[in-house]
Amino acid sequence: MAGTETMTRAAVRLTGLRKHYGDVRAVDGVDLAIAPGEVVALLGPNGAGKSTTVDMMLGLTRPDSGEVSIFGATPAEAVARGAIGAMLQGAALLDDATVGEMVGMVASLHRNPMPVTAALRRAGIEDLANRRGTKLSGGQKQRVRFAIALVSDPDLLVLDEPTAAMDVGSRREFWKSMHAFTNTGRTVLFATHYLEEAEEFADRVVLMRAGRIVADGSVAQVRALASGRTLRAAVPGATVAAVAELPGVTEYEVRGGRIAVSSSDSDATLRALLSRFPDAHDIEITAIGLEGAFLTLTADEEHDR
Numbered sequence: 001m002a003g004t005e006t007m008t009r010a011a012v013r014l015t016g017l018r019k020h021y022g023d024v025r026a027v028d029g030v031d032l033a034i035a036p037g038e039v040v041a042l043l044g045p046n047g048a049g050k051s052t053t054v055d056m057m058l059g060l061t062r063p064d065s066g067e068v069s070i071f072g073a074t075p076a077e078a079v080a081r082g083a084i085g086a087m088l089q090g091a092a093l094l095d096d097a098t099v100g101e102m103v104g105m106v107a108s109l110h111r112n113p114m115p116v117t118a119a120l121r122r123a124g125i126e127d128l129a130n131r132r133g134t135k136l137s138g139g140q141k142q143r144v145r146f147a148i149a150l151v152s153d154p155d156l157l158v159l160d161e162p163t164a165a166m167d168v169g170s171r172r173e174f175w176k177s178m179h180a181f182t183n184t185g186r187t188v189l190f191a192t193h194y195l196e197e198a199e200e201f202a203d204r205v206v207l208m209r210a211g212r213i214v215a216d217g218s219v220a221q222v223r224a225l226a227s228g229r230t231l232r233a234a235v236p237g238a239t240v241a242a243v244a245e246l247p248g249v250t251e252y253e254v255r256g257g258r259i260a261v262s263s264s265d266s267d268a269t270l271r272a273l274l275s276r277f278p279d280a281h282d283i284e285i286t287a288i289g290l291e292g293a294f295l296t297l298t299a300d301e302e303h304d305r
């Protein structure tokens with residue numbers, strides 16, 4: 001491991017990370033390396049351990065065991081030198097200060113900040129510079145937090161559910177600003193509940209469940225983990241036994257002359273279906289999608305305990 005670290009220095013390297021709260025294993029042995037320039041989505045259901053992982057990456061929570069390395073340094077060192085910018089859920093803003101003043105205050109803590117106006121422009125809130133904290137909507141507050149995360153001109157951005165509270169339009173604008181940032185080769189890790197955001201904006205998806213990483217790969221790879229397609233059709237005369245015997249079928253349902261099957265080889269399933277039941281019609285084949293993979297990978301908690 002140490003050898004790899006010297007050959008290619010990871011932007012983020014988590015090794016054997018653990019944090020328990022009493023009986024709750026919030027983070028239960030996480031190993032993760034993120035290369036510079038990667039945009040990674042951290043996905044998982046409520047309580048999966050995403051925020052605890054993010055807090056440990058930022059040095060806000062001390063791990064029970066394991067290590068965090070940010071560009072080869074500790075989180076505290078990385079934060080102190082402005083290498084890491086963070087946007088946390090519900091981070092407090094100042095009610096009586098203006099947006100410009102708030103971002104300016106954070107800029108003054110850093111050695112090489114970007115100009116406040118540049119941070120506001122990148123976050124799409126130039127027009128809010130003189131607005132006070134109390135007058136901001138939930139979505140606007142998120143953008144102020146984004147400007148604060150950007151102002152140190154960090155190499156790594158860590159965002160915990162950045163678009164919560166944003167409407168569809170603001171969300172799109174937010175990701176546009178983010179693209180401008182990542183196009184300059186920066187690294188981003190964002191936690192999200194929005195599968196479509198992970199699918200659209202991340203190079204890589206890391207799925208967490210019950211404190212562990214249960215899948216890690218490109219969107220296509222993660223989807224392939226819960227691989228396969230769903231085939232639905234109207235099939236007069238279909239019987240459970242005949243459907244269960246079709247090649248590639250992993251799950252099936254036969255009801256009222258219609259079938260719904262999950263298949264690991266939908267081409268073979270379809271060929272066999274049409275040869276056995278030439279009257280089959282209204283055939284629909286859909287990829288399982290990231291949402292399907294996500295549900296499959298994160299829903300089995302009760303079963304595998």
Ligand SMILES: Nc1ncnc2c1ncn2[C@@H]1O[C@H](COP(=O)(O)OP(=O)(O)OP(=O)(O)O)[C@@H](O)[C@H]1O
Binds near residue numbers: 021026046052
């Ligand atoms: N300070 C704490 N004290 C006790 N338990 C905690 C604490 N922080 C987190 N937990 C527990 O650890 C587990 C993981 O929580 P965490 O907030 O990291 O999950 P998450 O994936 O970010 O969830 P969400 O999507 O709801 O934000 C949960 O069961 C949570 O209740």
